Amino acid sequence: MPISDKYLSEVEVRAEKAKDKKAAFGPDIDLSRYTQHIERGKIESLEGLSQQAKEAAIMTGINLKEEQRSGSYMQVDQSVVYENLNKAYEGQLEIMSTTDALRKYDWMEDYYWKAVPVDQDKYTAQAALHMTHGYFIRVFPHQKPQYPVQSCLLVAENYISQNVHNIIIVEEGAELQVITGCTLSKSDAEGIHLGISEFYVKKGGKLFFTMIHNWAENFNVRPRTWIVVEEDGSFINNYVLLKPVKSIQAFPVAYLKGANASAKFNTVVYGLKDSYIDLGSRIILEGENTRGESVARTIAADESVIYSRGDLIAKTKGYCLAHLDCRGIVFSNKANIYAIPQLISAGALKAELSHEASIGPIAEEQVEYLMSRGISKEDAVSVITSGFLNLDIPYIPEFLDRNIKEVIQATAKEAL
């Protein structure tokens, strides 16, 4: 049974009211510029993508042969071109577009626009009023598919507004890994990606989520993400941005609702060219004995601007523990980093919140140490910088590691 029309129209009414509401952070974007709509047909396998699309997808960690993946979801511009659940995992999880899920399940009312406020700003409003799919992944109770689900949201044309709404449900006692790549196949594409993500981790569930963003100079990105974690559940988020972007602004929220719930954010950001990057993470500790950790590593090169935000908000009556670790390196005298950690205790008497934030160069002493072992200065800087970024993420192929090294070698010179 589909979701009720009544609920959908309530969502619409709220969205309409927020249509012109500016976001709290980031430059305001004129959405009327992005009205192009392109329908694309299905493909038989990921190998059926265009050469450009394939290359772009691979660079975000997508495995075209779907090896070591439990399933795949692929969207090009506004169309769902591929969805597949690996046979071996049938009965463990389901993958479809969110549009299909809304047609299929009336209980989607409990998830759709239930975590992210639809009237938060003009971007959430646009995503609600002009939704162009997005993935729905649900792993059934106590199921633990061995390999991750991969999803790729790709923009191939100019003036597209890709308005995806992603919903992940990890049922009780289940575990899921997801790798998402968001990318462009045309490096000069102008447009916007609006990604609404609502993830629900039920009692004792685990969600391990990795997102790689590969954008370009003319592209804007406004993700809006909430993760609700129930009792004993845990959420781990890895986010990687290593390519230029015109502007990106996101402040995902992990809402630790149940007792013993935990969340960890790992954020790796490399600012290139004149990218405007405003990224953070917010952890709300409401359940007793909840735990949060937020680690951000940022490098600002060229003329980039990076805001690295982190909020820890304690609301629990019981104990909770959360730490924020936010470090940055500025590689160019035209680049800027703003590290903005914030700790808030709302009457949480037993909450222990802490943070360390720092901005500073690579230690000369470390570079010299490596040089004395016969490693060139460039290699030493590259190795230490890679180590600083700490891209130790499972299921991320080696070439990403190589790619980042090349980027570092090209940009670190200025800092030497």
Added chain:
Amino acid sequence: MQEMLNVEDLWVSVGDRQVLKGVHFSMNYGEINMLFGPNGAGKTSFIMTLMGFPRYRVEQGKIYFKGEDVTDKDLYERAHLGLGVSFQRPPTVKGVTLRKMIEIMSNDGAEKGKLISHIEKLHLSGHLDRGLNEGFSGGEMKRSELLQLMVQRPELVLIDEPESGVDIENIALVGEAINSLLGKDKVKDPKRSAIIITHTGYILDFVNADEGYIVVDGNLVCRGNPRDILSEIKKHGYRRCAECR
């Protein structure tokens, strides 16, 4: 035959402090030289200057290594000419693991078997995936330094206080590692050379040293048999060295 290392009238400062004051020093290929001396005398400064750390500013004098003037060469160039150092207190490099470091340093896999045996002998198997020196104990640092040098294989090894922070049981381990590094455990290996700084002299029980020097106030004084020097220091401290200049 020319000398392996020749230091002429070396004046060095760190910050605004004069740490070496006109050092003359030379050694032959295959020699092992010991440096003794009180804290703050300039021992570490001497070998760090030989290695080429830019913080140690050479104000006057020359350093010749294997006949080549290396005074103006950087760390990387000197490492490739055959100099290597085991730090007294190496810096911590978070995010770069010992395993990674060894991988980068070893350019071919030919010696892999040997490497594994070195790792095991030095009890470092459990440290390979930790950041360099991150939370390492004093002894672990020294062992990790020696392991890295075994991969680097410098012709002249500069070892700064290999026994400091190492507990008694592990001293033998460190001593054997140094011998193996210097090829003294095998008859056939070409003899490598070393300058070893020692505070306690324990290391003399393991390494067959040729010459000893005492460093006092930025100068090398009292050249002699290292064992004689050690027993002299044990009896009278460094008091008489000042007169010896």
